[in-house]
Amino acid sequence: MIYFDRVSKVYADNSVALDDVSFSVEPGEFISVVGHSGAGKTTLVKMLLAEEKPSSGSVFFESVNVHQVPSRRMGDLRRKIGTVFQDFRLLPGRTAYENIAFAMEAAGRSDEEIQSDVPHVLELVDLGDKLNNFPDELSGGEQQRVAIARAIVTQPDVIIADEPTGNLDPVNTFEVVQILKKINDLGTTIILTTHNKGVIDSLKKRVITMDRGKVVRDDREGKYIL
Amino acid sequence: MSWTNIKRVFKAGFLDFWRNGFVSFTSVLMMIFTLFVIGLAIFSGVILNTTLQEFREKADMNVYFTTDAPEENILALGESLRALPEVATVEYISREEALAQFRERHQNDQLTLQALDELGDNPLGAVLNVRAHELTQYDTIAGFLKSEEALGEGNPQIIEKINYYDEQHRAAVDRLASITDSAKWIGLIVICIFIAATVAISFNTLRLAIYSSRDEIHVMRLVGAGKGYIRAPFVVEGILYGLIAGLITLILFYPITWWMGSATERFFGGINVFSYYLSHFPFFFLVIVGSGVLLGAVASFLAVRRYLQI
Incomplete structure (x- = not known):
């Protein structure tokens, strides 16, 4: 489903973010990518979303080289990938409802679908009563749940969660991870980057360990070993 | 969309x-x-x-004629002026019209009107008001009028005054x-x-x-x-x-x-x-x-x- 083929990324200042990274992800997998800050986790995510281009190598999503997708077709690719970020990245001028509705509008869904699905998905992340709240009226955990709701509402094939618990307390961290597990149980592929040891050890799923831009371990039922 | x-x-x-x-x-x-x-x-x-x-509209040229200038000569001069490409309009004001305009302008000035009545005869000559397309063209028209005068040599002088020839006026216009x-x-x-x-x-x-x-x-x-x-x-x-x-x-x-x-x-x-x-x-x-x-x-x-x- 996803294939990184000898991907390297060297920035203009000669710092190496990724160094000859190769691995593949099967449909329905739950993968955690772990490593210290600066290990290259976020760059990896940006490569898959075509936010950045590799210096060498290719990234394939469903056999399409994502960096050869023309700009006007990029939306089609990105709608197959739901994204959740450490800093939530909600649209500050829109309510929780409107943030989620925006993802559906971008996917070309009808008003009827939006009206029925958005409250439903907000219920799923336990925010049914916060429909009309703006992001700055929500706690960090609540904002992250809105972001997850936005990522799943269009039923993408993959969800990328880049340090989704980085700004959350242990209770909210646990809740977010439970939601991601539930989504994975329903068949969606999950790629989670984190440096939270507790989260990784409790998941008991595949773990890719990165260090200084290289993949140093790839364990089927891994633990946080660094 | x-x-x-x-x-x-x-x-x-x-x-x-x-x-x-x-x-x-x-x-x-x-x-x-x-x-x-x-x-x-x-x-x-x-x-x-x-x-x-x-x-521009105010800056026109007034050609004043002598009181005894024959009307047909004035009208003929008007026609030749009209034929010039520099001339936009030529307006003829007869002696009678000039007098009527004078009276109207001085209607509150009894002394002047009285003096006019005492004269008995109309002291005003006819006028041609000439307007050029551009301010700078008045020189050419003035030149033309001069030559017309030259052409009319032998005939009595009918142009009494061209206000354009006033040097001060001309400098101000320029x-x-x-x-x-x-x-x-x-x-x-x-x-x-x-x-x-x-x-x-x-x-x-x-x-x-x-x-x-x-x-x-x-x-x-x-x-x-x-x-x-x-x-x-x-x-x-x-x-x-x-x-x-x-x-x-x-x-x-x-x-x-x-x-x-x-x-x-x-x-x-x-x-x-x-x-x-x-x-x-x-x-x-x-x-x-x-x-x-x-x-x-x-x-x-x-x-x-x-x-x-x-």
Whole structure:
């Protein structure tokens, strides 16, 4: 489903973010990518979303080289990938409802679908009563749940969660991870980057360990070993 | 773009305009400033042109004839003047008309009228009022009249006086012509600089407004929204700024031109900016609101483009 083929990324200042990274992800997998800050986790995510281009190598999503997708077709690719970020990245001028509705509008869904699905998905992340709240009226955990709701509402094939618990307390961290597990149980592929040891050890799923831009371990039922 | 998307784009544009109250307020304010300068440029152009026109029309040439000049000779001279390409109009005022005009001008001056009556005979000669297309062409016409006089050698002199030959008058006309010409150019350059500066300021204000939304645009791209779908609400917002600023500017011009109306009429002669504004309102509406809408749309379109490149 996803294939990184000898991907390297060297920035203009000669710092190496990724160094000859190769691995593949099967449909329905739950993968955690772990490593210290600066290990290259976020760059990896940006490569898959075509936010950045590799210096060498290719990234394939469903056999399409994502960096050869023309700009006007990029939306089609990105709608197959739901994204959740450490800093939530909600649209500050829109309510929780409107943030989620925006993802559906971008996917070309009808008003009827939006009206029925958005409250439903907000219920799923336990925010049914916060429909009309703006992001700055929500706690960090609540904002992250809105972001997850936005990522799943269009039923993408993959969800990328880049340090989704980085700004959350242990209770909210646990809740977010439970939601991601539930989504994975329903068949969606999950790629989670984190440096939270507790989260990784409790998941008991595949773990890719990165260090200084290289993949140093790839364990089927891994633990946080660094 | 489908009807549903158009509806969504307009709704998003209106909502963003309303929710980003302060940004909208400053953008509209800057645009009012720009549109106001454009309006002022139009008014200055109109005032300058009308004043010039007025001035040109006043600067005519009066050819006074002797009282005994035969009418047919005068009319013949008038005809030959009319045939000149430099001459715009020739108006013949007969001795009787000249007398009637004199009486009318001095109707409150009993002493003069009495003196005129005592004379018994009409002391005034006929007049030809000649108007050229351009101020500088009076020299040629004067030259022609001189040669006509030469041609009429042997015949009694029928031209008593050509007021153009007054040296002082001529110098004043020449000077005024050059002053108004430079005034026109300097005015045009100053107005162009002003318009360019205010358009640049408006442009930058909108760019800053959209700069503050760059993260939002980034997120929209990552969520999978198409470029057109992201850009359109910003363009709607820009159009709204222009529309509102245009309407406010039009409203502002109403009391301002009313207040300045009679003053401009007295000072520049002939033009009342208030009545000009009212009678040309559709033109002002089109130019002011049109410029606002165009400026808002183009500035937003270009500003968003920068942040869509991911």
